[in-house]
Amino acid sequence: MNVFKAAYCRTFQFVFKIAIPLLPYRQPKILQSVKDCPTVLQSKNIGRVMVVTDKTVMKLGLCDELTEALDNAEIAYSVYDETLPNPTIDAVEQARAQYLSDKCQALIAVGGGSVMDLAKAVGARIAKPQKTLKQMAGILKVRKKLPPLFAVPTTAGTGSETTIAAVITDGQTHRKFAINDFPLIPHYAVLDYKLTLGLPKDVTAFTGMDALTHAVEAFIGRSTTKFTRKNALDAIKLIRDNLKTCYDDPTNATARENMLFAAHYAGIAFTESYVGYVHAVAHSLSGRYGLPHGLTCAVLLPIALDFYGKAANKKLAKISKSVGIADSADGKAVAARKFIDWVYAMNDYLGIPRGFAEIMPEDIDKMSRYADKEGNPLYPVPKLYGRKQLKQIYYHASLKGEI
Ligand SMILES: NC(=O)c1ccc[n+]([C@@H]2O[C@H](COP(=O)([O-])OP(=O)(O)OC[C@H]3O[C@@H](n4cnc5c(N)ncnc54)[C@H](O)[C@@H]3O)[C@@H](O)[C@H]2O)c1
Ligand SMILES: [Fe+2]
Structure with missing residues (x-):
């Protein structure tokens, strides 16, 4: 160089x-179990959420405890389970459209880094509808509060439940890019090792x-x-x-x-x-x-x-x-x-x-x-x-x- x-x-x-x-670093509030999510949602008057996950996690039943708790609390949910590893812009847009048409008010990501990043990117697009994901690539380009975001990691690797980053792939160019900004730090994280067994x-x-x-x-x-x-x-x-x-x-x-x-x-x-x-x-x-x-x-x-x-x-x-x-x-x-x-x-x-x-x-x-x-x-x-x-x-x- x-x-x-x-x-x-x-x-x-x-x-x-x-x-x-001087920067607004924060950490998510740690919840003991997904069963604690409904209480938090009710305290915010949220009656409809989007559960973001992938097919494998869904098939393994790793969302069951959450959906059961949401049912018991009479909180409606819309499930997006199309996430694939290295999530793409198109997948984020698809999930965003579902979030809007189902009138969701919060995001709960249950899965690995791919799922958590997709949910973060959906949140960024909800907060900044005028900006594309590519325009938010880099650092400090979101600058607006996301809807309440819960991260439930089912892999032990990315740490995305506590980071400012969402890593997304442009499916056309195969270029992976990171969006880094403080509003992307999830508000809540559930660290339950049983989901990783x-x-x-x-x-x-x-x-x-x-x-x-x-x-x-x-x-x-x-x-x-x-x-x-x-x-x-x-x-x-x-x-x-x-x-x-x-x-x-x-x-x-x-x-x-x-x-x-x-x-x-x-x-x-x-x-x-x-x-x-x-x-x-x-x-x-x-x-x-x-x-x-x-x-x-x-x-x-x-x-x-x-x-x-x-x-x-x-x-x-x-x-x-x-x-x-x-x-x-x-x-x-x-x-x-x-x-x-x-x-x-x-x-x-x-x-x-x-x-x-x-x-x-x-x-x-x-x-x-x-x-x-x-x-x-x-x-x-x-x-x-x-x-x-x-x-x-x-x-x-x-x-x-x-x-
Ligand atoms: N935002 C960040 O700070 C950050 C940091 C590092 C990596 N990343 C990104 O995260 C993504 C990688 O995430 P990852 O490594 O967690 O993998 P992943 O989310 O892509 O998952 C990998 C595979 O494991 C499966 N899986 C997940 N949980 C499982 C479970 N409990 N049991 C069985 N199978 C399970 C998934 O279905 C998938 O097939 C990449 O896109 C990477 O760039 C983000
Ligand atoms: Fe990494």
């Missing part, structure tokens, strides 16, 4: 960092590694606070101690609960301290090839950490020692290396590949442009990369080395 662009990026990031205490092994692995990526990218970036560093380290410790257990023993209640909280803490960390180039590149890959978000993050995390080299050593060493991967006597470089090797080993254990055969050389130019646009100047990464350097990450992840 040239010096002028680098100076612009660092200045932009510095301004956002010093503004952190049926997660298949691959989704458990991908979403767990997504949470790890959030925590690591937030921690090694330049816009951390004591609060976000603590949340990131707590998340990494929990993931270290529980992800393999969830993978091997899916119905282990303690491990599932710990992973749900790990994902939530990682969400708290990155919503204030941002992510980094792993996410910028991951979004372009899952947008282009329809790959699961967590899988792309898992594969790219150790590659990107290796690329940062010395620039990330100090903070990676801190993580490595804090969570007991490196010994306290290890030097910075050794401790950082141990952490990166641990991430590779974790991926191997979880059956995650080292790269993607899907990556086509002719797509790299465009994808690196998208990643550059997403990451720069927003993400306060340890080391700045322009398009040329970002391309190296794609080459490396393509399993073919230099193309």
